[in-house]
Amino acid sequence: MAPKYKFTYFNGRARGEPTRLIFAAGGVEFEDVRLELDEWSKVKGSLPAPMGQLPFLEVAGGPILCQSMSIARFAARVTGLAGKTDLEKAQADMFCEEINDVMPKLAGVVFATDEAVKAEKAKEADKVIPERLGRLEKLSGANGHLVGDNLLWCDLFFYNTAFNIENYKPGTLKNYPKLNKVVDTVKANKRIAAWIAKRPDSTF
Numbered sequence: 001m002a003p004k005y006k007f008t009y010f011n012g013r014a015r016g017e018p019t020r021l022i023f024a025a026g027g028v029e030f031e032d033v034r035l036e037l038d039e040w041s042k043v044k045g046s047l048p049a050p051m052g053q054l055p056f057l058e059v060a061g062g063p064i065l066c067q068s069m070s071i072a073r074f075a076a077r078v079t080g081l082a083g084k085t086d087l088e089k090a091q092a093d094m095f096c097e098e099i100n101d102v103m104p105k106l107a108g109v110v111f112a113t114d115e116a117v118k119a120e121k122a123k124e125a126d127k128v129i130p131e132r133l134g135r136l137e138k139l140s141g142a143n144g145h146l147v148g149d150n151l152l153w154c155d156l157f158f159y160n161t162a163f164n165i166e167n168y169k170p171g172t173l174k175n176y177p178k179l180n181k182v183v184d185t186v187k188a189n190k191r192i193a194a195w196i197a198k199r200p201d202s203t204f
Contacts, residue, residue: 026079
């Protein structure tokens with residue numbers, strides 16, 4: 001029987017990986033369709049991408065979902081990782097929104113081909129990253145979770161960003177002990193460890 005969910009994104013982590021991590025942590029099987037960057041323009045017209053962009057999620061018997069944050073929230077709900085209460089759900093959303101702004105800054109550095117542009121993008125990233133991590137550190141729980149006592153999608157969302165931050169500047173998270181503990185908690189999850197072990201390597 002085919003999986004109920006079919007997730008299509010580029011062959012990289014970036015904005016698609018949170019949804020993959022959420023499904024993996026929730027033990028929900030999904031079809032992981034990956035496209036190379038140069039492949040997208042060739043097949044774009046033949047794919048069911050309602051908003052003309054990636055990612056999109058096909059749900060058996062339902063509509064196709066677009067926009068990375070909306071898809072990740074949906075995945076969190078169906079896997080039970082959105083939060084136990086309305087307040088927890090709102091807090092988890094809050095953390096994800098705060099974290100989400102960091103990824104474009106990191107992408108600007110990674111994908112810049114001109115050295116002057118890369119240097120300018122690095123300055124922007126170096127300003128935003130400590131600002132956001134500092135705020136998150138103050139708001140984070142101290143028990144290895146951003147919110148509450150159980151793994152939620154915000155922990156996974158943060159882990160994905162933290163992974164890229166550490167690739168950019170190794171050792172950054174050591175300055176934020178509560179956030180570093182969140183990363184350790186996610187890495188210790190057996191389902192996440194299994195996913196990380198099998199997922200394709202990618203630059204970003």
